[in-house]
Amino acid sequence: MSFIEVLTKTNISQIADSIYHTSEQDVKQILAKNHFSISDFPVLISPDAAPFLEKMATIARSITLLRFGKAMRLYAPLYVSNECVNACVYCGFNIRNTLKRRTLTKAEALTEAARLHAEGFRHILLVSGEHRDKVPLAYFESLAAELSQKFAAISIEVYPMDTKEYQRLAQCGVSGIAIYQETYNRTLYKTFHKGPKADFIYRLTAPERAAEAGFRELGLGALLGLNDFRIDMTCTALHAVYLMKKFWKAHIAISFPRLRKAAGAYTPPAPVSERELAQIIFALRMVLPDVDLVLSTRERSVFRNGMAGAGITRMSAGSKTNPGGYALKENSLEQFEVADTRPSAEVASMLQKKNIEPVWKDFDRSFLSGSS
Numbered sequence: 170m171s172f173i174e175v176l177t178k179t180n181i182s183q184i185a186d187s188i189y190h191t192s193e194q195d196v197k198q199i200l201a202k203n204h205f206s207i208s209d210f211p212v213l214i215s216p217d218a219a220p221f222l223e224k225m226a227t228i229a230r231s232i233t234l235l236r237f238g239k240a241m242r243l244y245a246p247l248y249v250s251n252e253c254v255n256a257c258v259y260c261g262f263n264i265r266n267t268l269k270r271r272t273l274t275k276a277e278a279l280t281e282a283a284r285l286h287a288e289g290f291r292h293i294l295l296v297s298g299e300h301r302d303k304v305p306l307a308y309f310e311s312l313a314a315e316l317s318q319k320f321a322a323i324s325i326e327v328y329p330m331d332t333k334e335y336q337r338l339a340q341c342g343v344s345g346i347a348i349y350q351e352t353y354n355r356t357l358y359k360t361f362h363k364g365p366k367a368d369f370i371y372r373l374t375a376p377e378r379a380a381e382a383g384f385r386e387l388g389l390g391a392l393l394g395l396n397d398f399r400i401d402m403t404c405t406a407l408h409a410v411y412l413m414k415k416f417w418k419a420h421i422a423i424s425f426p427r428l429r430k431a432a433g434a435y436t437p438p439a440p441v442s443e444r445e446l447a448q449i450i451f452a453l454r455m456v457l458p459d460v461d462l463v464l465s466t467r468e469r470s471v472f473r474n475g476m477a478g479a480g481i482t483r484m485s486a487g488s489k490t491n492p493g494g495y496a497l498k499e500n501s502l503e504q505f506e507v508a509d510t511r512p513s514a515e516v517a518s519m520l521q522k523k524n525i526e527p528v529w530k531d532f533d534r535s536f537l538s539g540s541s
């Protein structure tokens with residue numbers, strides 16, 4: 170059974186009822202437990218749980234320490250193109266924005282990657298808008314094949330693909346995918362997306378195809394600000410549980426893209442506060458103790474500092490969200506405005522001061538040798 174069938178059968182009204190018709194007593198009962206399950210999530214994410222944030226932070230911190238130790242894995246996004254055929258209402262790369270477009274040549278992308286490598290990064294995330302003509306599969310194959318000589322892990326955040334296409338990328342050294350569903354509400358999804366991305370099911374099932382193709386890391390997320398975040402995050406958590414059960418060899422990661430100002434000045438219809446984001450992170454850590462929780466530079470440095478060790482296990486650092494933003498010093502259109510502008514070394518230093526080890530390389534392909 171695909172996750173689309175699971176989602177279709179999920180009783181969203183019942184989930185909403187658990188979230189919005191809970192009580193302080195329900196929250197206290199759950200917080201008194203030693204182990205938490207996915208069925209606790211709606212209560213932990215509820216408005217009634219908000220006053221218990223400190224207690225949730227303490228629990229999330231101890232689970233993080235137990236499962237991940239005092240380590241923070243660092244990665245860097247490499248934007249290779251800001252060209253896109255879609256018109257997602259919230260995005261700076263929206264085809265209707267007439268600002269400067271750019272797709273890096275392979276040589277340029279390698280120059281950018283060399284800068285990130287020199288900074289210490291060994292996990293790189295290739296990001297592009299969705300434009301199959303400008304950035305075809307062969308582009309990523311060729312680039313990944315070269316990057317895999319230097320980087321221990323390569324992930325992609327690009328247009329969704331078929332299983333065979335993911336297989337081709339896996340053969341070139343790509344091992345992870347990040348593909349955010351934006352919202353799990355099918356009706357709302359249609360109102361935000363125009364172009365090929367409007368195909369809700371094709372996007373929703375992309376992590377399954379990537380897992381079938383052999384990707385070992387599957388990154389999920391909902392774009393916070395589009396819909397009731399409590400419902401969308403519950404669906405994200407269910408999606409993670411589904412993938413963990415079906416593809417037990419794959420590692421699941423959840424990111425928290427929160428809508429911020431982009432070219433086109435979109436105002437999110439359901440904004441999420443930092444305090445609410447913290448509640449999401451703590452609640453997820455409690456019910457999904459082994460899932461990587463990822464925080465990008467969309468968030469302010471002070472917030473990221475606070476979340477390090479309190480649930481978050483992976484961070485980007487020193488990010489540029491426009492193609493050519495690192496070594497080429499391009500002034501091209503960026504996808505979103507970075508809030509934490511610190512160089513990666515400064516982020517690493519902040520972590521060390523908190524007694525958290527910055528990990529630049531969390532995987533080596535030699536780990537796979539001997540495995541079938």
Ligand code: SF4
Pocket residue numbers: 253254255256257260261262263264297298299366
């Ligand atoms: S969110 Fe992705 S698909 Fe949509 S406009 Fe931006 S880059 Fe294109």
